[in-house]
Amino acid sequence: MILPLIKGLALTLKRFLNPSTCATVQYPEVRPKLASRFRGLPELQIGKDGREKCVACGLCAKACPSGCIYVEGAEDETHRRYPKTYELDAFRCIFCGFCEEACPVRAIILRDTFELSTYKNNQVFDKEKLLGLTRKRDLLKR
Ligand code: SF4
Ligand code: SF4
Numbered sequence: 446m447i448l449p450l451i452k453g454l455a456l457t458l459k460r461f462l463n464p465s466t467c468a469t470v471q472y473p474e475v476r477p478k479l480a481s482r483f484r485g486l487p488e489l490q491i492g493k494d495g496r497e498k499c500v501a502c503g504l505c506a507k508a509c510p511s512g513c514i515y516v517e518g519a520e521d522e523t524h525r526r527y528p529k530t531y532e533l534d535a536f537r538c539i540f541c542g543f544c545e546e547a548c549p550v551r552a553i554i555l556r557d558t559f560e561l562s563t564y565k566n567n568q569v570f571d572k573e574k575l576l577g578l579t580r581k582r583d584l585l586k587r
Contacts, residue, residue: 479557484540486558487533489575490551491583497576498552501528508547513537531572535561556582 460467470477479485487505492498501518513536519529544553558578561568 479559483557483559484542484555486535486538486540486561486570486578487544487553487555487575488558488578488582489531489553489572491576491579497527497531497572498550499528499531499548500526500550500552501531502526502549504547504549505544505553508543510541510543511537511539514544528572531575533570533575535568535570 490498499516501516503516503518506512506514506516513534515530515532516528517530518526520526540555542555545551545555556578
């Protein structure tokens, strides 16, 4: 009876004396360490030319089991295809990663964006918002 109590108190004392072993994270000041295979919101990637990598092939939308991606392609003056419209409904996304696997140019990658709570009744990310997540990440790296 007394042994489990002592064990519990010993553990508390150990954690108290060595805060680095604590499981509590002071979020949002400190971001929790996520597993390396964590899958957050899919983000559109930016190429070396500063433009979106996406060529609007639509494979991600076809592969998506919850039908939460809408892509409408267009061609610029150099005949390069780009997504005129790219929308991703975060409320419907199940973070399966099929879109990332289907993309032939690695233009969409699930990273660690998990802060998706909102008071709105929809959470549709358009192209600029999805590219913005990648831009912000690149700025933080510098
Ligand atoms: S992670 Fe899955 S559900 Fe979410 S957009 Fe990609 S394919 Fe669709
Ligand atoms: S993100 Fe990839 S798979 Fe989806 S439309 Fe763009 S290029 Fe195609």
